[in-house]
Amino acid sequence: MKLYDTLQGEIVEFVPRNDGEVSLYACGPTVYSHPHLGHARQAMTYDIVRRYFEWSGYRVHHVANVTDIDDNIINRALAEDTTEPEIAKYWEAVYIEAMDSLNILPPHDRPHATEFVEEMVDFIEVLMNNGSAYATDSGVYLRVRSVEGYGDLVHRTPDEIAEHGLNRVEVDETKEDPLDFALWKAAKPGEPTWDSPWGPGRPGWHIECVAMSLGILGDGFDIHGGGNDLVFPHHTNERAEAIAANRTFSKYWIHNAMLNIGGEKMSKSLNNFNTIADVLAEDPANARALRLIMLQTHYRKDIEINDAVMAQARDGIKRLDAMVRKATGVGIDLSSTERDAEAIDRFRSAMDHDFGTPDAMATVFELVRDANGAIDAGKSAATPLALTAIELANVFGLEVGVADVASEGDSDIEAMVAARVDAKANKDFAEADRIRDELREMGITVEDTATGPIWHRS
């Protein structure tokens, strides 16, 4: 297994901390607004990584946090005249519902920042005691220049960062160095606060993820992931905190690319985002189509989403479903354990090279084509081909063959399909076509096969 490690800047061999186990921490959302397709990409990327590891026999410990206290939440609570916990609770529920609707597996742990404040305070105390941090009236800060290798993750030196990156934000005059960042923010009026040795306040953004990842997964956990927009400052600063505290942080860093719309990153500030709920409301089939789009593009490459791309992907999914219908129609035993070992090898080697999902999906579609051919030709090879295609597609959570294949018990439809068979037998094609049209208006598609008609909801 090889993967691209952001820190080393190249594809490297993946050697887990413990044999047969993978510990994965992926930064989750700040819950204060609608989850959009950018969140979907991030979550789906690690969902696919996790599913693949599990299918490969690893025991995976997947942690994804929820940031439930930050400026955005505070502002929203203020604007809506409610409390921060109410805002966070509401939007977390929305987020989880969206994830469920995209068939994204819940992480094994979903820690909340507000539940880890004590650990964060302890962590900051370590940094204070060893001289890496200092307190001012406005908060507690990390002495960035004292950290060995600060900026390695973004492949820049502190001087380069200072030279090019400090013109955007007003610099707090109490800081020793403009590069230093907040570990703890002193309380401001009206904000929720927690007690600390440095007075009431709330934790800085980066300390949350350090406390939660190390707290749950332990030192030297395997993979830290997130969107590539987090490489700096968030992940760079997380890493700096861990180093300053003499803790061993993640062994590998992986970052997914952005999802763009109209040539730009989808984001709330640009107001060009599509919420997951809206996209699914347009067409429920978009859930699986979205997953196929993610799979057919490498996770480190930007995706440009538009209606045409969505439509293409929906058609791709239909091709997978159609094969299963066909296989079911000719009586292939879906519980068979026959597999095409050679295809599985190709699938594995694609995935083992930095999660080469596009190549892996190509193997799945080749299996689909060969399975269709074998079914048409009445060959017994159809069984392993079809079942391997289904298994591999479902490793990725595509739920092939799960959706609408077994729409049992619809006796009215069965009766109409049977009536059409009779009409055809009597050469009454006008009647047969009328029934087919009527079914189509009901959202039912009938397909004739060598062994009789099959139907499905379109």
Added chain:
RNA sequence: GCGUCGGUGCCCGAGCGGCCCAAGGGAACGGCCUGCAAAGCCGUACAGUCGCGGGUUCAAAUCCCGCCCGGCGCUCCA
């Protein structure tokens, strides 16, 4: 400006120095199948400059250098 990832057919998009006259998906065209369809299979046209220009190599879409174009990041914020 600096860092980083990228620029491949009509569209999306793989390609990890020779198996690439370039995978897979979508759309198109022709054939087979069908009462007609749908689904499927077979075949065809699309990439003949793999952004542009140099270079390394017996061999480059793949490595190196320069340039052009685009995404993301560049501080207490997803």
